[in-house]
Amino acid sequence: MTAETETLPAAPRRSPWLKRLVFTALVALNLVALFAFLQLRNTEAQFDQNVTTNDQVVPVLSPTVADRSQPITFLLIGSDSREGLESLENFGPSGGERADVIILLRIVPEDGTAQMLSIPRDTYVDIAGHGKNKINSAFAFGGAPLMVETVSNFTGISINHYVEVDFVGFQAIVNELGGVEIDFPFPARDAKSGLNVSAGRQTLDGYQALAFARSRSYEELQDGSWVSVDANDFGRTRRQQQLIYAILRGLARPSSLVEMGSLVGGFAEYLTVDTTLAEGSLVQLAYTMRNVRPNQIEAATLPGDVAMVDGASIVIPSDPEADQILAALRAGEPMVTFDPSGLGVRVLNGNGVSGSAGAMADRLEARGFTVASVGDAERKDFAATTILVRPDTIAFGELIAGELGYGAVEIGSIGPDLGAVVIVGIDDTNSGT
Numbered sequence: 001m002t003a004e005t006e007t008l009p010a011a012p013r014r015s016p017w018l019k020r021l022v023f024t025a026l027v028a029l030n031l032v033a034l035f036a037f038l039q040l041r042n043t044e045a046q047f048d049q050n051v052t053t054n055d056q057v058v059p060v061l062s063p064t065v066a067d068r069s070q071p072i073t074f075l076l077i078g079s080d081s082r083e084g085l086e087s088l089e090n091f092g093p094s095g096g097e098r099a100d101v102i103i104l105l106r107i108v109p110e111d112g113t114a115q116m117l118s119i120p121r122d123t124y125v126d127i128a129g130h131g132k133n134k135i136n137s138a139f140a141f142g143g144a145p146l147m148v149e150t151v152s153n154f155t156g157i158s159i160n161h162y163v164e165v166d167f168v169g170f171q172a173i174v175n176e177l178g179g180v181e182i183d184f185p186f187p188a189r190d191a192k193s194g195l196n197v198s199a200g201r202q203t204l205d206g207y208q209a210l211a212f213a214r215s216r217s218y219e220e221l222q223d224g225s226w227v228s229v230d231a232n233d234f235g236r237t238r239r240q241q242q243l244i245y246a247i248l249r250g251l252a253r254p255s256s257l258v259e260m261g262s263l264v265g266g267f268a269e270y271l272t273v274d275t276t277l278a279e280g281s282l283v284q285l286a287y288t289m290r291n292v293r294p295n296q297i298e299a300a301t302l303p304g305d306v307a308m309v310d311g312a313s314i315v316i317p318s319d320p321e322a323d324q325i326l327a328a329l330r331a332g333e334p335m336v337t338f339d340p341s342g343l344g345v346r347v348l349n350g351n352g353v354s355g356s357a358g359a360m361a362d363r364l365e366a367r368g369f370t371v372a373s374v375g376d377a378e379r380k381d382f383a384a385t386t387i388l389v390r391p392d393t394i395a396f397g398e399l400i401a402g403e404l405g406y407g408a409v410e411i412g413s414i415g416p417d418l419g420a421v422v423i424v425g426i427d428d429t430n431s432g433t
Contacts, residue, residue, distance in 0.1 A: 051269070051273055052272040053272070053274070053278045054272055054275065056145050057144040057162050060145050060148045060159075061162065064161075068109045068110040071107060071108050073105070073106045073158065074161045075151055075159045075162050076102075077101065077164040078170065078213070079165070080166075099147060100121060100214070101118075101240055102121055102136065103240070104117045104155065104157060104329070106332070115298045115332075116241060116244060116298070117299075117301070118237035118240060118300070118301045118302065119135060119237075119301075119302050121134065121135065122134045122135075122136070122313060122314050123154075123302065123304060123314075124307075124309070124317075125150060126153070126154070127150050128146065135150060138150035138151075144162055144164065148162055155330075157326070157330055161273070162273060162274040162277070163271060167210060170270075171206030171209070171210050172270045174204070174206040174209040175205060175206040177250035179204055179209075181202070181203050181204075182197075182202055182212065182243070182246055182411075183200070183202075183412035183413065184197055184201075185348060185388055185412065187220065187378060189221075190211065190215040192217045193214045193216070194211040195208060195211035196211075198378075199379055200378070204246075212239055212243065213236070213239060213240050213243050214236070215235075216233060218239070229415045232306075234301055234304075235416065237301045238301060238390055238392070239413065242391060242411050242412075244391075245297070245411045248297070298335055299391030299392050300325055303317070303318040303325070304316055304318050338393065338419070341368060341369075342370075343396055343419025344370050344373075345364055345370065345372060345420050345422055346371075346372050346414075346418055346420075347371055347373070347375075348376060348377040349377060350382035350424050351426045353428075356424045356428060357424055359430070360422060364403075369400065377423050381426075382423050382425035383427065384407070384408050384425045385423065385424055386408050386410055386423045387400050387408065387420050387422050387423075388414055388421040388423065389409060389411065389412065389420045391411060397409040397420045400420055400422065
């Protein structure tokens with residue numbers, strides 16, 4: 001018996017032009033990748049050349065680990081140095097240099113989550129070699145090294161990196177971003193810091209952003225009268241957090257690593273950072289954080305009570321609340337939990353429809369929220385219902401939006417006694433007459 005040999009059909013020959021097309025595409029992709037890599041390295045080199053580095057602070061910093069699931073902790077310092085300001089109007093005397101802003105920022109690179117704790121500059125702590133004093137005095141006594149050591153000893157948190165910017169640098173960074181956006185439910189001002197803004201979403205330039213960050217005499221125009229709102233150091237720390245969120249939102253605009261590199265590279269001349277951070281890939285880290293949403297960043301201000309010592313106003317940390325917040329930050333757990341029933345909501349008519357704010361208030365109360373007041377927004381042309389929250393009440397705002405089924409949660413300027421301000425927009429078709 002003879003076995004027949006099966007003849008397989010010949011494999012189709014690939015067209016020469018198709019091979020050339022695939023080869024050309026692969027070469028082009030590799031050239032693009034190489035170009036992006038070289039651009040990134042060039043930007044990082046430019047950053048390293050322009051940034052001011054501080055090697056003296058390195059010995060008191062804790063080294064970072066390669067594991068991206070482990071948090072990286074930054075100490076962000078806003079120096080009150082006036083050097084280089086064109087005018088000292090609204091900024092007070094130029095003598096001395098202290099830490100005007102003190103923020104601990106913990107980032108987990110793997111998932112982009114972050115925690116931000118503001119420490120009031122007048123917090124009364126132990127400073128090595130100087131006894132008890134305001135925490136910002138450590139900067140004046142011993143610069144960055146003593147500042148890092150003091151904050152770390154006080155909080156019990158190891159600090160990996162140090163970043164410092166002064167008044168001039170802050171203004172320049174905001175201007176590099178093309179301004180930052182902040183939502184204001186009412187016109188706001190501070191005659192001492194120079195702040196003066198209208199209601200609604202405003203784009204603040206560097207000067208106005210700095211005036212907002214430094215405001216301790218903050219006022220809003222409510223019902224025809226100027227009213228003090230959160231006009232103290234605690235309010236100032238909350239406003240500083242709002243600006244951090246706004247800056248992060250500005251950093252989200254670049255769509256590529258190269259664009260992010262150019263932006264971060266432009267910041268370099270306004271920053272002082274520890275030497276190890278300058279040598280690492282700050283551009284890569286900034287690009288990783290570009291898509292961080294506000295609800296991925298938990299913010300809190302260390303609570304305290306104002307007291308007087310030797311004729312000077314200080315802040316004594318409130319226990320056990322302060323200890324609980326610090327313990328949570330050390331463990332990477334939520335720093336603040338909130339009781340929705342304990343947070344008030346202000347409802348404002350932002351669409352011009354008679355009765356819409358009252359109807360919204362009724363609906364919120366029916367869902368268990370506490371309505372603190374009802375009134376009119378300065379503007380009546382809000383297209384979308386807007387829920388303004390502080391950085392520490394984002395979860396509360398999202399709870400409101402979830403109950404309503406709509407509403408844009410935005411970081412805005414609201415008082416300390418409120419959890420949110422709900423501005424009823426034109427999209428609200430369930431209320432009013």
